[in-house]
Amino acid sequence: MLAYGTNIVAGVTPGKGGQKFEDKVPVFDTLSQAVRETRPNASVIFRAAAFAADSILEAVDAGLPLVVCITEGIPINDMVKVKRAMEGSPTRLIGPTAPG
Numbered sequence: 001m002l003a004y005g006t007n008i009v010a011g012v013t014p015g016k017g018g019q020k021f022e023d024k025v026p027v028f029d030t031l032s033q034a035v036r037e038t039r040p041n042a043s044v045i046f047r048a049a050a051f052a053a054d055s056i057l058e059a060v061d062a063g064l065p066l067v068v069c070i071t072e073g074i075p076i077n078d079m080v081k082v083k084r085a086m087e088g089s090p091t092r093l094i095g096p097t098a099p100g
Helices: 031-038 049-061 076-086
Strands: 025-028 043-045 066-069 092-094
Touching (some): 043 049
Parallel strands (some): 043 066
């Protein structure tokens, strides 16, 4: 994404806060910290299926207007919880993706 010119303002990896990715992008321990410090307008989620729904919910809780999730195979019950949590939310979710 950086190579294509995307303006990435933050990364989030628990336990790696304070580091920088590619010596450019600050990394935070939580999304709420990243939102407070950098004021992003979107989140892109690259997580394993078992953890992706929690990341979506974290982005919704942070009030981000757009969440893009590329994860395949998120358990259906997890996505039912996400859909319910998003009711009335201003957040728009693109994804998660599916094979085919």
